[in-house]
Amino acid sequence: MPRFDYIRAQTIEQALQLLADPAHVSRPLAGGTDVLVLTRYEKPVFDRVVDISRVAEMKVIERQGDEITIGAGVTFTEAAENPLLQAVAGCLVEASLTVGGPAIRNAGTLGGNTINAAACADGVPPLVCLDAVAHLRSLIGARSLPVSKFIQGANRTGLQSGELLTHFTVPVPPAGTRQAFIKLGRRNAQAISRLSMAAAGHLDAAGRIDYVRLVPGAAMPSPRRIPEVEAFLLGQTPDDALLAAAGQKTAEAMIAVTGRRWSTEYKEVAIQALAERALRRALL
Amino acid sequence: MLIEFTLNHKPIAVEAPPDITLLDLLRDHLGLTGTKEGCSVGECGACSVIMDGRLINSCLVLAPQAGGSEIITVEGIHAPDGGPNDMQENFITYGAVQCGICIPGMVVAGEALLLHNPNPSRSEIRTALAGNLCRCTGYQQIVDAIEATAKGRQGNR
Numbered sequence: 001m002p003r004f005d006y007i008r009a010q011t012i013e014q015a016l017q018l019l020a021d022p023a024h025v026s027r028p029l030a031g032g033t034d035v036l037v038l039t040r041y042e043k044p045v046f047d048r049v050v051d052i053s054r055v056a057e058m059k060v061i062e063r064q065g066d067e068i069t070i071g072a073g074v075t076f077t078e079a080a081e082n083p084l085l086q087a088v089a090g091c092l093v094e095a096s097l098t099v100g101g102p103a104i105r106n107a108g109t110l111g112g113n114t115i116n117a118a119a120c121a122d123g124v125p126p127l128v129c130l131d132a133v134a135h136l137r138s139l140i141g142a143r144s145l146p147v148s149k150f151i152q153g154a155n156r157t158g159l160q161s162g163e164l165l166t167h168f169t170v171p172v173p174p175a176g177t178r179q180a181f182i183k184l185g186r187r188n189a190q191a192i193s194r195l196s197m198a199a200a201g202h203l204d205a206a207g208r209i210d211y212v213r214l215v216p217g218a219a220m221p222s223p224r225r226i227p228e229v230e231a232f233l234l235g236q237t238p239d240d241a242l243l244a245a246a247g248q249k250t251a252e253a254m255i256a257v258t259g260r261r262w263s264t265e266y267k268e269v270a271i272q273a274l275a276e277r278a279l280r281r282a283l284l
Numbered sequence: 285m286l287i288e289f290t291l292n293h294k295p296i297a298v299e300a301p302p303d304i305t306l307l308d309l310l311r312d313h314l315g316l317t318g319t320k321e322g323c324s325v326g327e328c329g330a331c332s333v334i335m336d337g338r339l340i341n342s343c344l345v346l347a348p349q350a351g352g353s354e355i356i357t358v359e360g361i362h363a364p365d366g367g368p369n370d371m372q373e374n375f376i377t378y379g380a381v382q383c384g385i386c387i388p389g390m391v392v393a394g395e396a397l398l399l400h401n402p403n404p405s406r407s408e409i410r411t412a413l414a415g416n417l418c419r420c421t422g423y424q425q426i427v428d429a430i431e432a433t434a435k436g437r438q439g440n441r
Contacts, residue, residue, distance in 0.1 A: 006285065006302035006348040029346065036305065036344045037325045051349055077338070101415020102393070104326055106338040107345070189414030190327060 004044050008051040012137060012166055015052050020139045020162045024048040028164060030073055031107035034116040058111070058166060061085060070168045072111025076123070079110060088172050091179035091198045092126035098183045099123070101190050111165045114147060119154040120193040125217035126181055128225060129198035130170045138163045153221045174211050177202045180281035182274050193218045195267060197274040201282035209233050209283060214250065219271055220257045228253055238283040247276035289350045292360030300347050307331045309347035310357060318358040318388045329416030332389035333357050339396035358388035361395055370436055371395060374429040382420035389416050394430040403438055406431060
């Protein structure tokens with residue numbers, strides 16, 4: 001007796017119909033790199049997977065005006081190889097290239113990474129850094145909210161029954177914005193992030209910071225920008241001392257959320273260095 | 285359920301449960317045991333196959349997801365006469381095979397790389413093998429074998 005059934009959706013509409021079918025507890029399946037690992041360790045809480053990996057509408061990456069649409073079904077490889085994302089979403093491209101190994105990047109998707117919402121998800125800090133909005137659809141309607149709000153905590157999102165994360169939209173950052181993503185893992189390949197950092201920055205004509213984003217990964221229960229550090233940097237002219245102070249403030253901001261735990265002794269200095277290095281690449 | 289796809293360049297239809305992995309379909313239902321099971325959670329690359337031109341871990345693909353796809357396993361990689369191809373010969377020549385369990389995955393990962401990048405640097409070869417673990421060789425000989433294969437194929441063009 002199979003533990004679950006399989007059905008493939010060709011369109012978003014079809015996927016929504018299948019997900020809403022009251023006869024089944026359905027789980028969308030995209031890259032499988034989280035769902036299949038889960039079924040290996042635990043009894044599935046679903047009785048049917050709805051394969052959304054072939055839904056062409058969820059694979060788009062396109063620019064319309066000042067906004068980029070990124071389909072939830074875009075794999076890390078597809079994101080990393082996309083010229084539009086290479087041009088305007090460098091931190092997302094860099095992060096995509098740090099995920100797993102080639103086979104994982106060929107399967108895993110940005111949507112799946114967000115839905116799984118692991119604290120160590122490498123796709124998430126760049127999405128939050130880029131002010132990405134998650135777009136959700138169900139048979140009842142559509143809604144959208146920032147990725148930073150959609151992810152509510154470790155492995156917890158605001159996804160409701162019958163809803164599908166279809167795509168993200170990202171406002172195009174100011175022209176000339178530089179971005180960085182840095183990851184600390186036990187090794188370079190197939191590593192789970194111990195800590196990561198996404199940053200983006202832009203200087204005005206006088207060399208002062210007029211746009212800055214800083215988002216740590218695997219540091220706090222849910223991904224967020226660090227507004228106190230961004231406010232500290234805005235209007236300043238970046239130099240070594242300023243970025244070192246920003247690193248210090250990033251560590252303080254993390255500890256204010258997490259408190260001091262067994263890992264803080266390491267994370268405090270590590271996050272300080274990561275923030276400083278990421279900001280250096282974005283601002284200096 | 286009936287799963288239809290192209291396996292090693294031949295169309296195939298196989299009846300299998302919907303909840304098994306492509307790895308189990310290949311090994312247990314189709315008798316293709318060249319693809320190995322290592323970790324079963326996408327960490328080791330022993331189960332690497334090429335799906336629609338891209339390297340994937342067959343332990344993380346449901347068998348029915350292969351429906352309509354083109355799958356190449358290590359059994360589909362050989363010389364026209366059925367013997368080892370140049371990649372496989374080079375694995376032997378360069379001493380890249382010790383215990384052997386990772387080798388089908390390594391050969392498949394090497395071929396997947398050369399599909400997209402016929403002239404890779406050593407660094408690109410290492411990146412391409414990043415998801416394939418080998419506990420015997422220390423990788424150098426495997427990188428040598430893939431590099432030699434790429435050079436050989438360039439020379440023959």
